[in-house]
Amino acid sequence: MAYQQYLLVCGGTACTSGQSLELAANLEKGIEAAGLSERVQVVRTGCLGFCEKGPIVKVLPEGTFYVCVKPEDAAEIVKEHVVKGRVVPRLLYDEKQAKTLVGEENIPFYQKQFRIVLRNCGVIDPEKIEDYVARDGYKALEKVLFEMKPEDVVDEILKSGLRGRGGAGFPTGRKWQFAAAQPKGQKYMVCNADEGDPGAYMDRSTLEGDPHSVLEAMTIAGYAIGASKGFIYIRAEYPLAIHRLEVAIKQARELGLLGDDILGSGFSFDIELRFGAGAFVCGEETALLQSIEGNRGMPRPRPPFPAVKGLWGRPTVINNVETLANIPVIIMKGWQWFSGIGTETTKGTKVFALTGKVNNSGLIEVPMGTTLREIIFEIGGGIRNGHRFKAAQTGGPSGGIIPPQFLDTPIDYESLAKIGSIMGSGGLIVMDETDCVVDIAKFYLDFTVDESCGKCAPCRIGGRKLLNYLKKITDGRGTEQDIKDMEAICDAMNKASLCGLGQTASNPVKSTLRYFMDEYLEHVNERKCRAGKCAKLVRYSIDPEKCKGCTMCARKCPAGAISGTVRQPHSIDQTKCVKCGACESTCKFGAISHG
Amino acid sequence: MAKLTLEALRKMRNETQQAMSMRDSSKKDVQVIVGMGTCGIAAGAKDAFGAIVDAIASKGLTNVLVRQTGCMGLCHSEPTVEVVAPDMPAVIYGNVNADVAREIVETHVIGRKLLDGHICDRPSVDIIANK
Numbered sequence: 152m153a154y155q156q157y158l159l160v161c162g163g164t165a166c167t168s169g170q171s172l173e174l175a176a177n178l179e180k181g182i183e184a185a186g187l188s189e190r191v192q193v194v195r196t197g198c199l200g201f202c203e204k205g206p207i208v209k210v211l212p213e214g215t216f217y218v219c220v221k222p223e224d225a226a227e228i229v230k231e232h233v234v235k236g237r238v239v240p241r242l243l244y245d246e247k248q249a250k251t252l253v254g255e256e257n258i259p260f261y262q263k264q265f266r267i268v269l270r271n272c273g274v275i276d277p278e279k280i281e282d283y284v285a286r287d288g289y290k291a292l293e294k295v296l297f298e299m300k301p302e303d304v305v306d307e308i309l310k311s312g313l314r315g316r317g318g319a320g321f322p323t324g325r326k327w328q329f330a331a332a333q334p335k336g337q338k339y340m341v342c343n344a345d346e347g348d349p350g351a352y353m354d355r356s357t358l359e360g361d362p363h364s365v366l367e368a369m370t371i372a373g374y375a376i377g378a379s380k381g382f383i384y385i386r387a388e389y390p391l392a393i394h395r396l397e398v399a400i401k402q403a404r405e406l407g408l409l410g411d412d413i414l415g416s417g418f419s420f421d422i423e424l425r426f427g428a429g430a431f432v433c434g435e436e437t438a439l440l441q442s443i444e445g446n447r448g449m450p451r452p453r454p455p456f457p458a459v460k461g462l463w464g465r466p467t468v469i470n471n472v473e474t475l476a477n478i479p480v481i482i483m484k485g486w487q488w489f490s491g492i493g494t495e496t497t498k499g500t501k502v503f504a505l506t507g508k509v510n511n512s513g514l515i516e517v518p519m520g521t522t523l524r525e526i527i528f529e530i531g532g533g534i535r536n537g538h539r540f541k542a543a544q545t546g547g548p549s550g551g552i553i554p555p556q557f558l559d560t561p562i563d564y565e566s567l568a569k570i571g572s573i574m575g576s577g578g579l580i581v582m583d584e585t586d587c588v589v590d591i592a593k594f595y596l597d598f599t600v601d602e603s604c605g606k607c608a609p610c611r612i613g614g615r616k617l618l619n620y621l622k623k624i625t626d627g628r629g630t631e632q633d634i635k636d637m638e639a640i641c642d643a644m645n646k647a648s649l650c651g652l653g654q655t656a657s658n659p660v661k662s663t664l665r666y667f668m669d670e671y672l673e674h675v676n677e678r679k680c681r682a683g684k685c686a687k688l689v690r691y692s693i694d695p696e697k698c699k700g701c702t703m704c705a706r707k708c709p710a711g712a713i714s715g716t717v718r719q720p721h722s723i724d725q726t727k728c729v730k731c732g733a734c735e736s737t738c739k740f741g742a743i744s745h746g
Numbered sequence: 747m748a749k750l751t752l753e754a755l756r757k758m759r760n761e762t763q764q765a766m767s768m769r770d771s772s773k774k775d776v777q778v779i780v781g782m783g784t785c786g787i788a789a790g791a792k793d794a795f796g797a798i799v800d801a802i803a804s805k806g807l808t809n810v811l812v813r814q815t816g817c818m819g820l821c822h823s824e825p826t827v828e829v830v831a832p833d834m835p836a837v838i839y840g841n842v843n844a845d846v847a848r849e850i851v852e853t854h855v856i857g858r859k860l861l862d863g864h865i866c867d868r869p870s871v872d873i874i875a876n877k
């Protein structure tokens with residue numbers, strides 16, 4: 152006979168150090184004493200996230216979520232919950248906040264994530280159109296084609312408050328309205344699946360996990376604006392996403408969900424793929440259109456906006472993958488439902504690729520208005536290896552760094568802009584005290600200089616100059632005047648660049664200067680990198696008092712820079728040292744340090 | 747395949763929904779679902795998939811359907827495998843290498859017990875099923 156109830160006890164590192172294994176043993180004993188071993192199983196799990204509030208116990212099948220459970224709480228959980236079927240309120244997580252964020256959606260117990268875009272990812276087989284259809288797939292398309300006029304569709308999206316998830320946050324309904332208002336004739340619907348920021352993989356995962364949602368959304372958009380042709384611009388570096396899209400398009404055509412006279416409605420729409428060669432600037436909409444037309448991908452000034460003059464001079468709407476994946480749900484559940492989620496100015500959810508120094512890196516989707524603290528410490532399970540949170544980078548090379556004082560800022564387009572970052576497409580990179588902010592700014596500048604198309608001078612020259620200054624500073628040759636010059640260049644690039652790439656490329660520098668000026672000054676005045684990242688500024692030394700002469704470090708050193716006699720204090724030859732830090736991590740006596 | 751009319755699409759949705767709710771207990775009533783996004787595959791999801799298929803064949807199980815799906819979002823614990831069996835809660839296992847995959851078949855599918863040490867939390871409620 153199967154069990155009827157399961158107590159999942161978190162066995163992640165943080166929870167086990169909080170005695171979760173003793174707790175599990177106590178629960179097992181209690182259940183046995185109650186004679187229920189046949190009916191209730193205690194299971195130790197992997198990390199359930201939420202490490203801040205561990206140890207965690209989750210009861211299945213209903214999903215009760217207990218936090219901060221101690222071994223001595225086991226008796227009460229068994230007596231009350233297992234035997235009598237009553238929850239133990241004092242151990243529950245406060246669920247009030249989640250309820251207000253996600254509107255009337257019924258959340259039985261505490262849950263931080265809310266999946267609209269990723270609703271089918273990890274649920275359906277992406278290569279089976281039947282799976283998508285069974286989960287209400289193409290139901291929004293039915294509704295649109297048979298019950299709504301094109302202007303009703305535009306209106307619905309407008310009222311929902313949906314804004315572009317590709318970075319700029321432009322209201323999607325307004326964009327559709329512009330294109331729909333253009334005179335009849337050939338129009339185009341384009342999906343931007345170029346996704347090139349370092350650390351971002353939201354759009355790729357969405358296409359890999361649920362390609363039909365984007366096809367359905369593009370068809371709906373085509374109907375709304377009067378386009379009969381769509382293109383998905385996807386980078387060739389995403390082979391699995393391309394394969395799944397190809398399979399999906401083929402299936403949709405076979406069933407008549409793409410092509411002529413869709414479902415007998417009289418509306419015709421078809422989609423083709425266009426592959427990008429992996430240039431970051433081709434994600435910018437005007438460069439992307441050039442690339443689809445077969446030209447070199449270079450941006451042009453706007454206006455005219457693509458909605459008026461786009462592909463081959465025809466009205467064209469360009470939307471991001473994530474923006475589109477929201478559309479079928481908004482149509483099915485109505486704009487009221489969607490606009491009930493999120494903040495005043497920013498409705499719905501956001502998908503983030505959470506990476507860097509967090510315990511649980513992953514692809515997450517949260518209601519707008521969730522705080523960075525909730526994302527990093529509850530969903531992400533906190534900082535790895537017991538290190539301290541230093542900053543988070545959102546918006547990739549166009550974004551900025553967010554220091555600890557803003558951990559509790561509810562995330563939306565406006566709040567992030569106010570603190571000098573941007574929402575961007577959703578990369579979220581977490582850093583700890585071993586990351587150097589100057590080095591990070593240098594990393595992003597290196598990227599944008601590499602990816603600049605070179606058409607306009609502010610971006611081409613300004614970016615190179617900024618990068619040179621950053622290299623000078625991290626090499627220990629910088630001056631305070633350099634910092635002042637950098638500020639001026641940032642401003643000029645921001646104001647005078649042709650496209651978003653150059654306009655935002657200085658953001659990582661600007662925001663690190665804003666929040667971590669002291670570290671820049673340390674680099675130039677004291678020739679010091681407190682994170683120990685800037686190799687030329689780091690000096691490893693051995694404390695002769697603590698050194699036991701065990702020779703471990705000398706044997707580990709790849710440069711042969713450490714010498715000394717056995718049982719005598721060793722020393723490091725600074726001219727040979729390559730600052731790899733191998734000696735410091737090898738020393739068992741804490742005798743080696745860097746500064 | 748013939749082009750669908752509106753009625754045919756609705757019929758197809760109903761039929762697949764019923765098939766997915768697995769009311770027909772004489773056939774496949776257990777589903778083992780392997781996350782096969784780029785992340786899962788890079789972490790070894792194909793090995794896990796192969797080990798599950800082999801274990802099911804060698805045990806002569808005929809009631810188990812092995813499926814693939816996209817990324818479940820748990821990149822820190824890839825490869826991930828979900829098991830849906832009657833009268834048991836659907837759970838997601840993380841860090842499933844070939845050995846763990848065999849244990850899942852042994853313990854969960856055959857033994858009808860949850861496997862220790864590998865369960866991950868389900869990321870969120872399902873907005874489609876929770877209509």
Ligand SMILES: Cc1cc2nc3c(=O)[nH]c(=O)nc-3n(C[C@H](O)[C@H](O)[C@H](O)COP(=O)(O)O)c2cc1C
Nearest residue numbers: 315316317343345346434435436470471474651652
């Ligand atoms: C340098 C640069 C790169 C961009 N890369 C992308 C990208 O990879 N994907 C994307 O959707 N939008 C990207 N954008 C934004 C697009 O120009 C455009 O705003 C977006 O695709 C519009 O769709 P949305 O309104 O749905 O967000 C980029 C912009 C710039 C300036």
